[in-house]
Amino acid sequence: MGVVTEIIPVFSRRTIFGYRAIAYSSMAIAAVGYFVWGHHMFTSGMSDTARAVFSFLTFLVAVPSGVKVFNWVASLYKGSIQVDAPLLFTLAFIFLFSIGGLTGLVNGALATNIHIHGTYFIVGHFHYVMFGGTAFAFFAGLHYWFPKMSGRMYSEKRARLAFIFLFTGFNILYFPMFILGWQGMPRRYYDYLPRFHELNAVSTVGSWILAAGLIILFANFLRSVRRGETADWNPWGGTTLEWKVSSPPPAENFREIPLVTHGPYDYEQRKNNEERRIR
Amino acid sequence: MNSAVQSHKDTAGATIGMWLFLFTEILLFGGIFMLYAVFRAKHGGEFHKAAEELNRFAGAANTVILLTSSLTMALALAAIRKGDKTLSLVLQGLTILLACVFLAIKYIEWSAKIDHGIYPDSPVLLNLPKGEILFYGLYFVMTGLHGLHVIIGLGVLTFMFSATGKGKINSNDFVGLENSGLYWHFVDMVWVYLFPLFYLVT
Amino acid sequence: MREDLRKQEGSGYAAYILIWLILLGLTVVTVTVSRLSLGSTGAVISLAIASLKAGLILLFFMHLRHEGRLLKGIFLIPIVLISLIIGFTFLDVWYR
Numbered sequence: 379m380g381v382v383t384e385i386i387p388v389f390s391r392r393t394i395f396g397y398r399a400i401a402y403s404s405m406a407i408a409a410v411g412y413f414v415w416g417h418h419m420f421t422s423g424m425s426d427t428a429r430a431v432f433s434f435l436t437f438l439v440a441v442p443s444g445v446k447v448f449n450w451v452a453s454l455y456k457g458s459i460q461v462d463a464p465l466l467f468t469l470a471f472i473f474l475f476s477i478g479g480l481t482g483l484v485n486g487a488l489a490t491n492i493h494i495h496g497t498y499f500i501v502g503h504f505h506y507v508m509f510g511g512t513a514f515a516f517f518a519g520l521h522y523w524f525p526k527m528s529g530r531m532y533s534e535k536r537a538r539l540a541f542i543f544l545f546t547g548f549n550i551l552y553f554p555m556f557i558l559g560w561q562g563m564p565r566r567y568y569d570y571l572p573r574f575h576e577l578n579a580v581s582t583v584g585s586w587i588l589a590a591g592l593i594i595l596f597a598n599f600l601r602s603v604r605r606g607e608t609a610d611w612n613p614w615g616g617t618t619l620e621w622k623v624s625s626p627p628p629a630e631n632f633r634e635i636p637l638v639t640h641g642p643y644d645y646e647q648r649k650n651n652e653e654r655r656i657r
Numbered sequence: 658m659n660s661a662v663q664s665h666k667d668t669a670g671a672t673i674g675m676w677l678f679l680f681t682e683i684l685l686f687g688g689i690f691m692l693y694a695v696f697r698a699k700h701g702g703e704f705h706k707a708a709e710e711l712n713r714f715a716g717a718a719n720t721v722i723l724l725t726s727s728l729t730m731a732l733a734l735a736a737i738r739k740g741d742k743t744l745s746l747v748l749q750g751l752t753i754l755l756a757c758v759f760l761a762i763k764y765i766e767w768s769a770k771i772d773h774g775i776y777p778d779s780p781v782l783l784n785l786p787k788g789e790i791l792f793y794g795l796y797f798v799m800t801g802l803h804g805l806h807v808i809i810g811l812g813v814l815t816f817m818f819s820a821t822g823k824g825k826i827n828s829n830d831f832v833g834l835e836n837s838g839l840y841w842h843f844v845d846m847v848w849v850y851l852f853p854l855f856y857l858v859t
Numbered sequence: 860m861r862e863d864l865r866k867q868e869g870s871g872y873a874a875y876i877l878i879w880l881i882l883l884g885l886t887v888v889t890v891t892v893s894r895l896s897l898g899s900t901g902a903v904i905s906l907a908i909a910s911l912k913a914g915l916i917l918l919f920f921m922h923l924r925h926e927g928r929l930l931k932g933i934f935l936i937p938i939v940l941i942s943l944i945i946g947f948t949f950l951d952v953w954y955r
Contacts, residue, residue: 425954680937687941728879731920842920857893859901
């Protein structure tokens with residue numbers, strides 16, 4: 379989520395919307411997230427009081443998560459958006475994370491939890507959050523900082539190709555799981571009833587597409603480490619300090635302590651300065 | 658640039674690191690304390706009955722010993738801060754001695770229980786009511802984990818004793834001894850809770 | 860804050876010995892109280908005394924009272940965390 383908050387301002391040329399709200403939301407998720415362990419045990423014979431409290435706390439996590447999603451979207455609003463691979467992965471993250479989060483509310487509600495407990499719905503949900511959330515943000519970060527790490531650019535064309543494979547493969551693989559789970563297919567069995575066959579087949583095809591995407595993505599990186607074009611100091615036009623040194627950064631990073639005159643995502647400020655200089 | 662590269666000892670950082678480690682220790686013991694709380698809430702009477710069998714005198718003696726060793730530890734730190742190496746060495750030696758006495762009493766206590774056939778999974782223990790089995794299980798785990806901490810502390814204190822003797826710990830650089838002290842006081846603090854919870858169940 | 864502590868000519872041996880005597884006194888109190896067989900009140904009292912002792916050790920022997928506000932604040936986190944965890948667990952134990 380930090381990576382996402384870092385990438386969005388750079389590719390929309392706007393200050394992050396609600397910086398403080400995002401920071402506090404991260405802390406709130408961490409704090410509340412510590413006290414939701416009971417939501418794994420709603421059907422285990424736990425007391426009703428405990429179930430109600432844990433269900434409430436689980437719902438509470440949705441509030442800061444929602445705050446963050448809205449802030450990210452608001453940061454994009456009226457920006458001059460530059461759709462490169464890092465932003466593509468970031469947008470996919472917001473989309474998949476939202477699906478994962480909203481289905482999380484379905485799990486967290488006591489009544490629906492009884493129906494979907496221990497089914498593929500749960501499997502779908504946590505893959506949307508853990509893979510769609512964490513891994514896509516991780517890929518976004520990898521693409522974003524790859525030039526800084528290696529000193530070379532990856533191939534944008536191949537990165538986009540990998541993205542298309544990953545995004546479609548991901549949804550074909552995991553979305554049917556929501557439907558399967560809702561129909562009652564339990565998790566943690568190697569076999570399933572014949573009536574679940576079609577969607578499982580779809581899911582399997584999705585997994586092949588996803589795997590192909592992963593292979594393209596990493597092959598692109600491996601190739602670019604050796605043969606990519608040499609990267610500029612600041613290929614994305616970022617304003618934060620890591621872009622003020624060469625790629626890859628020299629030992630000790632800075633010869634002298636850099637003078638910071640504006641905030642980390644202060645594109646408006648920079649634009650004003652440039653205009654003043656032109657006048 | 659050079660000033661940033663030059664190695665210097667970050668004593669404040671060292672102490673904060675030690676505190677963070679102690680916080681994880683609090684959570685480690687806290688988890689077992691929670692287990693104790695749950696089982697005591699369910700089997701209060703049997704906990705009381707089993708606790709009567711423990712040697713109160715040994716428990717109280719060990720409390721006094723650990724509190725005293727905490728005192729000598731704090732005094733040892735104060736002494737080295739004033740530059741009084743000899744006094745500090747004597748006090749550290751006393752702390753080490755008291756830690757050994759604590760372990761000896763603990764050994765006698767555990768041996769007595771084991772002689773009576775009470776040890777985890779023993780036939781005698783398994784015939785007792787559920788609450789008493791749980792009580793003794795927690796007794797061995799919690800005092801055992803605490804005893805392990807005492808043994809580790811003993812090792813650390815011995816190391817510090819020799820470092821002080823060699824002059825590596827002195828009135829200018831005593832953060833090592835300070836952190837060992839923090840650890841030792843923490844071990845003492847855990848015992849402060851274990852004593853009433855196991856020996857004085859009413 | 861820490862630097863002030865370092866500059867101090869030790870915190871005085873007498874203060875430590877006084878705290879130690881208080882701690883020993885509290886140990887005597889907790890043993891005496893446990894003999895009165897007060898039931899669950901006794902458990903509350905003995906835990907309160909234990910916490911008082913732990914507080915004295917923390918503040919004086921471990922010099923928490925000389926530390927900065929940051930460390931004091933962070934110290935509350937594991938305490939609050941463990942209390943909440945035990946509290947939420949008892950929501951199940953008590954109301955089952």
